[in-house]
Amino acid sequence: MTYLKELFATRELLYNLTMREVKGQYRRTVLGQLWSLLNPIATMLVYTVVFSFIFRARPNIGDPSGLDIYPLWLMCGLLPWLYFSRVVNGGLNSMVTNSGLIKKVYFPRMHLPFSVMASVGFTWLIEMGVLLLALQLFGGWPIWWIPIVMLVMVTLAFFAVGVAMMLAITNVHFRDTQHFTTIVLQMWMYLTPIIYPISLVENAARDLGDWVIVVYRLNPMERFVEVFRNLMYDNRWPALDDTLFIVAVSGVVFALGYLVFSRNEKRLAELL
Amino acid sequence: MSENSAVVVDNVSKKFKLYRERNQTLKSAVMRGRKTVAEEFWAVRDVSFDVPEGQTFGLIGRNGSGKSTLLKTLARIYHPDAGSITLRGKAASLLEVGSGFHPELSGRENVYLNASILGLKRREVDERFDDIVEFSGVEKFIDQPVKNYSSGMYVRLGFSVAVHTNPDILVVDEVLAVGDGAFREKSRQKFLEFTRDGKTVILVSHSLPQIREMCDQVAWLNKGTLREVGDADTVTEHYEKALVDEKD
Numbered sequence: 001m002t003y004l005k006e007l008f009a010t011r012e013l014l015y016n017l018t019m020r021e022v023k024g025q026y027r028r029t030v031l032g033q034l035w036s037l038l039n040p041i042a043t044m045l046v047y048t049v050v051f052s053f054i055f056r057a058r059p060n061i062g063d064p065s066g067l068d069i070y071p072l073w074l075m076c077g078l079l080p081w082l083y084f085s086r087v088v089n090g091g092l093n094s095m096v097t098n099s100g101l102i103k104k105v106y107f108p109r110m111h112l113p114f115s116v117m118a119s120v121g122f123t124w125l126i127e128m129g130v131l132l133l134a135l136q137l138f139g140g141w142p143i144w145w146i147p148i149v150m151l152v153m154v155t156l157a158f159f160a161v162g163v164a165m166m167l168a169i170t171n172v173h174f175r176d177t178q179h180f181t182t183i184v185l186q187m188w189m190y191l192t193p194i195i196y197p198i199s200l201v202e203n204a205a206r207d208l209g210d211w212v213i214v215v216y217r218l219n220p221m222e223r224f225v226e227v228f229r230n231l232m233y234d235n236r237w238p239a240l241d242d243t244l245f246i247v248a249v250s251g252v253v254f255a256l257g258y259l260v261f262s263r264n265e266k267r268l269a270e271l272l
Numbered sequence: 273m274s275e276n277s278a279v280v281v282d283n284v285s286k287k288f289k290l291y292r293e294r295n296q297t298l299k300s301a302v303m304r305g306r307k308t309v310a311e312e313f314w315a316v317r318d319v320s321f322d323v324p325e326g327q328t329f330g331l332i333g334r335n336g337s338g339k340s341t342l343l344k345t346l347a348r349i350y351h352p353d354a355g356s357i358t359l360r361g362k363a364a365s366l367l368e369v370g371s372g373f374h375p376e377l378s379g380r381e382n383v384y385l386n387a388s389i390l391g392l393k394r395r396e397v398d399e400r401f402d403d404i405v406e407f408s409g410v411e412k413f414i415d416q417p418v419k420n421y422s423s424g425m426y427v428r429l430g431f432s433v434a435v436h437t438n439p440d441i442l443v444v445d446e447v448l449a450v451g452d453g454a455f456r457e458k459s460r461q462k463f464l465e466f467t468r469d470g471k472t473v474i475l476v477s478h479s480l481p482q483i484r485e486m487c488d489q490v491a492w493l494n495k496g497t498l499r500e501v502g503d504a505d506t507v508t509e510h511y512e513k514a515l516v517d518e519k520d
Contacts, residue, residue, distance in 0.1 A: 016388040020374050027376035027417070104368040105389055106348035176299075266351040269344070270288060 003262050007108050014111045014118065021119035036123040037130060040079060044071050047078070051195045059197040065140040065235040072138060075131050076233045077194040077225040080153075083124040084160045084221065085185045090116040091164025092171050093178060099272040109265045110258075113168055117161040121153075128153070135232060145231045152231065152246070156224055159250035162257030169264045172271050192221045220249040278441050278472035279323040279346070283355035286316040286341050315341040317496045318355070323489070325360075326470040328463075330483040330504060332511055333493035339476045340445065342493065343367070346474060347443045361440025361472075364390055368445075370430030375419035379410060379429055382418050386433045400436045407458070408432035428455055435462050442466065444475040480508050 026032045051057045052070040061068045091113040095102065098112050128149070135142045142149070171177035193201065198216075205212035216222065223242045230238040289310040316338040323329045331339045344350045346357060347365030372389045373382045383404055387397045397404075405411055408429040410421070418426060463486065467473060477483050483490060483504060490507040492499045500507050 010391070012394055013388045016385045020372075020377065020385055023381065024374045024376045098372075100368075101372050101389070103349065105371045106365065107389060107391070269349045 003108070007110060010108055010111065013107055014114055017111055017115035018118040018122070021115060022122050025119075033123075033126065036126060040075070040082060040127055043078065043082075044075055047074055047195050055196075057196045057200070060199065062140065062234045063236065065135075065142075065233065067135070067138060067140050067233055069138055072131070072135055072140075073229070073233055074195060076135075076229045077192075079124065079127050079131060080156055080224055080228050081189060081192065081194050081221065082127075083120060084156060084224075085189070086120045087117050087157070087160035088164050088167065088181065088185065089178075090120060091161060092167035092181060094164075095168050095172050095268060095272065096175075096178075102272055103269050109268055110165070110261055113161055113164045113261070116164065117157050121157055124153070132232065140233065141235050142232045145235060149228070149231050152224070152227055155246055155250045158254040159220065159224075159246070162250070162253035162255070165257035165261040169260055172264075172268060188219075188221065191216075192219055192225055194225055198222070198226075220246060220253075223249075276325045277322040277358075278325040278327075278360050279329075279474065280358040281319060281321050281323075281342075281346070281355070282357070284316060284319050284342070284345060284352045284357060285314060285354040286338075286345055286350055287312050287314045287353050289313070314496050316345065316352075316493075319491075319493070319496075319498045320355075321491050321498065321501045323472055323474060325472055326467070327488040328467050328473040328475070328486050330487035330490040331474065331476045331493060332478075332480070332483060332490055332508065333499075334515075336495075337493040338496040339493055341496075343443060343445055343474070343476050359441055362391070363441040363443065364434070364437045364439035365443040366431075366434045366445065367443075368430075369427045369434060370418075373418055373426070373430065376417050378416060379405075379414040379418055379421070383414075383429065383433055386430065387437065390434060390437045391439075392437055400438075404429075404432050404436045407436070407462075409455070424452065424455075431459065435459070435466075439471070441472045441474070444473060446475075446477055480512065484508055 026035055029035060031038070048071045051074075057070070059070065059073045062073075067073070094112040094116050095109070102109060102112075132142050132146065132149075167177055167181060201216055202213055205216070223245045227238040227242050227246060230236055230242075290313050291310050319338075319342060331342060333339050341350065343365075344367065345352050346359075347363075347367060349365070349367075370382075370386065372386055374385065377385070383401065384394070384397055387404075388394070392400075405414055408425075408431070410425045410429050413421065413425065418429070421429070463473065467486075473486075475486070487504040489502065490504045491501040492507050492511050500510060
């Protein structure tokens with residue numbers, strides 16, 4: 001409890017560390033913050049060409065929005081995924097990249113993964129804003145769902161930073177963590193129906209048995225992607241079980257991350 | 273332990289694990305199996321002393337005597353493995369200047385960032401901003417990115433932020449030797465002002481004349497244990513004598 005109080009008392013530091021990242025990232029670039037949009041747009045183009053034109057992935061038409069535009073459908077899942085993977089990667093490395101600071105000044109170290117969560121979140125917010133605008137222009141009606149989308153975004157942020165905090169501590173002990181995580185995240189992305197619709201997995205599972213789809217859907221990111229698509233692409237309420245699943249998983253993962261981190265942070269300076 | 277002690281160090285010990293080969297990989301952890309080849313090394317062992325409020329307290333000792341470890345423990349960067357440290361009042365530590373400076377950000381932005389790392393609120397920085405800049409002497413360049421600063425300007429700005437945090441207790445490593453002669457004199461004056469205002473300062477230095485000039489009391493550490501604590505002139509004299517004896 002005292003730790004929580006201390007975190008709250010030093011919340012200005014969190015703001016400043018976040019702004020350091022946000023402001024420092026695109027200094028000395030001509031395009032500035034635009035870079036944060038160009039990156040996902042380039043990814044979108046590549047995936048659209050490969051998976052929509054070549055592999056012919058055909059997601060369901062948005063119900064009730066009536067949208068049938070693969071790139072927009074893709075982005076509703078890809079942007080949350082990119083946020084998740086950036087927070088996990090950035091957060092787990094935040095101890096090592098800030099080791100100079102940790103060894104020289106005392107402050108609640110948890111602000112470091114939090115500042116990654118917030119600064120990457122700032123970029124994500126812009127990306128999602130542009131996506132919502134595009135969805136609106138192409139005939140969807142996501143505007144009314146914005147408050148719910150924001151809530152789900154916060155839920156995902158807690159999930160991501162929870163994972164990041166646990167891995168950050170592991171990474172201080174074993175630097176293997178960062179390399180291992182890169183591989184896991186790559187596989188995780190393809191195990192989540194981001195670039196292909198889940199109907200393809202359901203088709204494949206028919207031959208193997210229902211357990212495949214049950215196991216497949218244990219992946220919290222699958223639920224997150226589903227919920228984001230329900231809200232933004234389909235413009236309807238997500239299924240109750242999906243919603244409960246993501247809230248419960250995020251709560252548990254964040255609590256675990258908090259516990260692991262706060263128990264180990266005292267020894268960070270000497271381990272780094 | 274009198275009532276007006278600002279800092280109470282009570283039987284503090286700090287150990288480190290020494291690994292014969294510390295490659296931080298999973299493979300080596302698995303290969304080592306159950307028997308971890310770690311030796312314990314007590315960098316600080318059973319050290320106790322009080323620092324009365326308003327005094328300047330020096331830590332002396334040879335390299336590897338545990339001064340820096342103790343200082344880092346006082347600054348809450350390390351946690352003692354045994355014993356406890358009680359700090360009465362707002363404490364700030366100054367072990368490095370310009371902690372967390374971002375090279376691409378301007379001097380102004382870095383002042384705010386650095387000050388908040390050192391525990392200042394935005395409002396407090398607003399109030400002191402002009403003093404900080406004036407003291408550092410980099411007025412003309414305050415809106416330039418700090419990567420364009422000369423190394424002298426960089427440390428002066430960092431130092432200036434640190435001395436304006438205005439804590440009750442200040443823990444300082446050998447950072448007084450910053451900048452040119454004129455700036456060093458200014459820093460010295462600032463520290464004297466500090467002690468005149470009744471602040472408690474704990475500092476590590478290898479310069480015995482400086483210790484004698486600034487400190488009221490001194491603790492002499494030897495190989496992690498407290499050799500002597502007391503009046504600055506007496507302890508530094510004994511310490512000097514021991515150094516000479518060792519040479520002979």
